[in-house]
Amino acid sequence: MGPTLDYLALAPELALVATLMAVLTADIVLPHAQKYWTAVLSVLGLTVTALPILFLLLSDEGTRTMLDGSYVVDDFALILKGLFVAAGYIVILMSVSYIESDRYYQGEYYFLLLASILGSVVMASARDLILLFVGLELVSGPLFLLAGWRKGDVKSNEASLKFYLLGVLSAAILLYGMSFLYGLTGTVDFDGIREVSAGLSDTPAFIMAVLFIMVGFAFKISAVPFHFWAPDTYEGAPTPVTAYMSVSSKAAGFVGMLIVTYVAVPGASNIWGPALWIMAALTMTVGNLTALRQTNIVRLLAYSSIAQAGFMLVPFAVAGVSSDPTAVASAFGATVTYIAIYTFMNLGAFAVVIAGARYTRSGDIDKWAGLATYQPGVALFGLIFFLSLAGIPPLAGWYAKLVMFSAAIGGGSVWTAVLAGIAAINAVIAFYYYARVVKAIWFDPVPDGHVAGKPEQSRSLQLALVITMLFVIAAGIYPPISAYFGDTVASIVGGG
Amino acid sequence: MTLGPVLVLAALLFSMGVYGVLARRNAVTVLLAVELMLNAVNINLVAFQSALQSPQGLGQIFAIFVITVAAAEVGIGLAIVLLIFRNRRSANLDDFATMKG
Numbered sequence: 001m002g003p004t005l006d007y008l009a010l011a012p013e014l015a016l017v018a019t020l021m022a023v024l025t026a027d028i029v030l031p032h033a034q035k036y037w038t039a040v041l042s043v044l045g046l047t048v049t050a051l052p053i054l055f056l057l058l059s060d061e062g063t064r065t066m067l068d069g070s071y072v073v074d075d076f077a078l079i080l081k082g083l084f085v086a087a088g089y090i091v092i093l094m095s096v097s098y099i100e101s102d103r104y105y106q107g108e109y110y111f112l113l114l115a116s117i118l119g120s121v122v123m124a125s126a127r128d129l130i131l132l133f134v135g136l137e138l139v140s141g142p143l144f145l146l147a148g149w150r151k152g153d154v155k156s157n158e159a160s161l162k163f164y165l166l167g168v169l170s171a172a173i174l175l176y177g178m179s180f181l182y183g184l185t186g187t188v189d190f191d192g193i194r195e196v197s198a199g200l201s202d203t204p205a206f207i208m209a210v211l212f213i214m215v216g217f218a219f220k221i222s223a224v225p226f227h228f229w230a231p232d233t234y235e236g237a238p239t240p241v242t243a244y245m246s247v248s249s250k251a252a253g254f255v256g257m258l259i260v261t262y263v264a265v266p267g268a269s270n271i272w273g274p275a276l277w278i279m280a281a282l283t284m285t286v287g288n289l290t291a292l293r294q295t296n297i298v299r300l301l302a303y304s305s306i307a308q309a310g311f312m313l314v315p316f317a318v319a320g321v322s323s324d325p326t327a328v329a330s331a332f333g334a335t336v337t338y339i340a341i342y343t344f345m346n347l348g349a350f351a352v353v354i355a356g357a358r359y360t361r362s363g364d365i366d367k368w369a370g371l372a373t374y375q376p377g378v379a380l381f382g383l384i385f386f387l388s389l390a391g392i393p394p395l396a397g398w399y400a401k402l403v404m405f406s407a408a409i410g411g412g413s414v415w416t417a418v419l420a421g422i423a424a425i426n427a428v429i430a431f432y433y434y435a436r437v438v439k440a441i442w443f444d445p446v447p448d449g450h451v452a453g454k455p456e457q458s459r460s461l462q463l464a465l466v467i468t469m470l471f472v473i474a475a476g477i478y479p480p481i482s483a484y485f486g487d488t489v490a491s492i493v494g495g496g
Numbered sequence: 497m498t499l500g501p502v503l504v505l506a507a508l509l510f511s512m513g514v515y516g517v518l519a520r521r522n523a524v525t526v527l528l529a530v531e532l533m534l535n536a537v538n539i540n541l542v543a544f545q546s547a548l549q550s551p552q553g554l555g556q557i558f559a560i561f562v563i564t565v566a567a568a569e570v571g572i573g574l575a576i577v578l579l580i581f582r583n584r585r586s587a588n589l590d591d592f593a594t595m596k597g
Contacts, residue, residue: 129558133561133565134561134565137565137568141568141569141572144573144576145572145575148579152583154583154584157579157580157583158580160576161523161577161580161589165517165523165526168527168530168569168573169517169530171534172530172533172534172537173533175534175537175562176537176540178537178558179537179544180540182541182554182555183548183555186550187554188558
């Protein structure tokens, strides 16, 4: 007898698989002049994928479980699936004009992007080691190729190679940890691991297994000291791919980390709590201090995204020291809320980089000076997203920082208070370099001899800017939107 | 068969792999070193499965997934190395440091 499948719960994955097959077929069948249909198909497919996710989320039927508890569709999974699909949707909108103007073959691009989205959607539901690993590799595999999309460009080649080597290295470290976790508990599903591992937290092999898994995920979320691949990869890869990597690949790493720490080995919080405390402090500080020195806007965003990952790690440290279930649940919710808000504001910032670079023809922040005088629209979007990343009210980034700080203070110990202090100092440092970009765009004079490019208008890019801007403003002015993420997912920690 | 020596073998293979990734400069050799690490994982999984004597065979299933994914990743890796070799006439990692900062 085969396993019973819940087709409604699997509908998002099935729709994505159908879409990527259709895109691949269309790419083979269509003549070159009509290749743009692959983009249209991808957008339609993602819209269809979003429908069952919304339906399941709103129907409020509770958790659906498949394959002996290995594949779970609960509110946490649905929220993150929705987030990944939304991020994919925006990235495709950002890619259309970029890929067309690049004269590179485009069908494979959307196929690979959809495959990576499918991986992250699977990961959100994975509740055993094997599925989590396969999902994570499905997220990264296509991205290795997408990073090297500009085949003739040496920088793009280098980006791809560095990302690939560090990606497989981190996968191997992660797997080595997972193999010990399996050996010690005799099972691969997280409910089983949680029960058996409760009495293991002093066993050296178990401590090693947990630390190896943390290191494996730390590479994926580019946490210091495992971050050195990120700036080079982000700079060399095509900008829409960079936007996708800095958001979805990072979020997928965080999903893995959240599930393993809070669901699989919550009893080992005395191991992962301090480890992630150190990692959070280092990641914020090193990311921000290095970002201060950057002159290229993409590298600046790369280090900024490293620093933001540090802020997302802060609640983990709280959960590590606190035994109060409410504090742990609010820490879990804080990370998810931060990821959701960061996704939209960072995608918006990258959309501004793509839109602005068409006029400035450069990634140098100096060359962006005076953008507001000849492109006030793009400059206004730049103002919104960079201030949101800095955490200025009433934009959404402010609320993300607020929940992060309140989770850290709610931890109620000296250590979490110290970490909150470090985060506060870092938020001030971060404001300086975000404000520097805004100052260059709005107040500095146009550099001598600068001839602004006159690109064609790209409607899809404008749409991406508008969608992200609406979210960033709405979620900042009306906090219940952002609070919804945290409140909905928190149940997984209490009851799960 | 005792579990200990097999785990030591896997740990040795894993360490050799880590050393290879960090110390070797040729991209293809680094790929081989990563394969050593992944095979150490496979040895671990199969050894644990044998020691646990679990009827479900989870360790073997996991190992088969690792082998499959590793094969796909090597395919991607060789494609990237080949592409770089065409552009640069070199597979030496020290030649790929154009970006700094």
